[in-house]
Amino acid sequence: MKTLYTLMIVGALALSGTAHATPATDALLAKYKAEGVTKIDAAKGKADWTKSGKGEDGEAISCSSCHGTDFSKAGKHHKTHKVIEPMSPRANAERFTDEKKIEKWFKRNCNDAWGRECTAQEKADFLTFLLAQ
Amino acid sequence: MKKTTTLLAVLAFTLLGSSLAQAEEQTLLEAIFTPFRQKEFVPVTNKTYQDECGSCHFAYPPGLLPSKSWEKLLTAQALPDHFGENAELDADTLKEIREYALANAADKSYHKRSRKIALATENIDAPLRITEVRYIKRKHHEIPEKMIKGNKDVKSLSYCDACHTQAKKGVFDADTVRIPNYPDWDD
Numbered sequence: 001m002k003t004l005y006t007l008m009i010v011g012a013l014a015l016s017g018t019a020h021a022t023p024a025t026d027a028l029l030a031k032y033k034a035e036g037v038t039k040i041d042a043a044k045g046k047a048d049w050t051k052s053g054k055g056e057d058g059e060a061i062s063c064s065s066c067h068g069t070d071f072s073k074a075g076k077h078h079k080t081h082k083v084i085e086p087m088s089p090r091a092n093a094e095r096f097t098d099e100k101k102i103e104k105w106f107k108r109n110c111n112d113a114w115g116r117e118c119t120a121q122e123k124a125d126f127l128t129f130l131l132a133q
Numbered sequence: 134m135k136k137t138t139t140l141l142a143v144l145a146f147t148l149l150g151s152s153l154a155q156a157e158e159q160t161l162l163e164a165i166f167t168p169f170r171q172k173e174f175v176p177v178t179n180k181t182y183q184d185e186c187g188s189c190h191f192a193y194p195p196g197l198l199p200s201k202s203w204e205k206l207l208t209a210q211a212l213p214d215h216f217g218e219n220a221e222l223d224a225d226t227l228k229e230i231r232e233y234a235l236a237n238a239a240d241k242s243y244h245k246r247s248r249k250i251a252l253a254t255e256n257i258d259a260p261l262r263i264t265e266v267r268y269i270k271r272k273h274h275e276i277p278e279k280m281i282k283g284n285k286d287v288k289s290l291s292y293c294d295a296c297h298t299q300a301k302k303g304v305f306d307a308d309t310v311r312i313p314n315y316p317d318w319d320d
Contacts, residue, residue, distance in 0.1 A: 077189055080291075081286070082189060100223075104221075
């Protein structure tokens with residue numbers, strides 16, 4: 001029995017150690033594909049990360065305004081200055097583990113930064129880029 | 134003898150029952166027997182509230198505003214434009230958070246500071262900000278602007294936990310304050 005558990009744990013570690021995908025991100029990427037995404041482009045996700053739109057009061061805001069560009073470090077909310085835990089799943093095991101949470105923040109944050117929701121293509125690119133950090 | 138035991142059992146049961154029923158807020162008895170907590174605010178105990186309302190800023194303990202304020206802030210219409218940000222919640226989450234906030238609002242609390250907030254807001258329109266409440270304004274009016282707005286690590290009085298080092302525990306006592314970049318603010 002003990003060996004079985006050990007094997008299971010080792011197996012789980014091996015799986016999560018290679019790709020940082022989680023069941024939540026697998027489900028989301030499958031959903032985006034069902035919505036018509038055929039080719040995912042992590043480089044586009046990277047470029048979009050620092051692309052700024054006009055925020056609420058005309059101030060230029062991008063994803064990096066709150067999350068930064070060093071994914072192993074914490075970011076800071078541009079307005080409230082609250083610390084936002086690192087985005088890298090390597091540095092922060094809680095990242096990208098809840099489908100509803102990811103979709104909720106994509107909706108809010110795309111609106112904050114670009115004044116509109118992101119498309120399935122943009123979300124798939126972002127997610128794939130972020131999972132590799 | 135038997136009678137006393139039964140009586141004690143009944144008493145214990147009643148006490149247990151009432152504290153379970155009010156697990157979120159302290160009972161009057163508990164409040165009386167824990168003087169420090171009684172003076173301060175009840176800290177946030179609901180995990181959903183902590184997670185959802187603590188992601189963009191410090192999760193304000195509900196005892197900082199009266200229920201009429203939470204009734205206005207926590208609705209499906211108000212949250213998509215929450216001080217200029219989208220803080221929308223799904224219906225189930227909103228229901229849980231709203232009920233938690235209403236049950237622990239300033240006017241429902243026995244704690245001294247909450248009672249003062251309830252009094253200060255009794256006969257006026259519901260404030261949408263804690264920082265608009267007379268009692269809170271009065272407690273801070275002597276702090277110079279340069280230590281708040283002009284302070285890059287504070288920016289606004291709204292960010293309580295920038296100065297109140299034990300805000301997460303509901304403690305706002307002047308002895309626990311540390312203003313960033315102004316170690317000697319008290320002199």
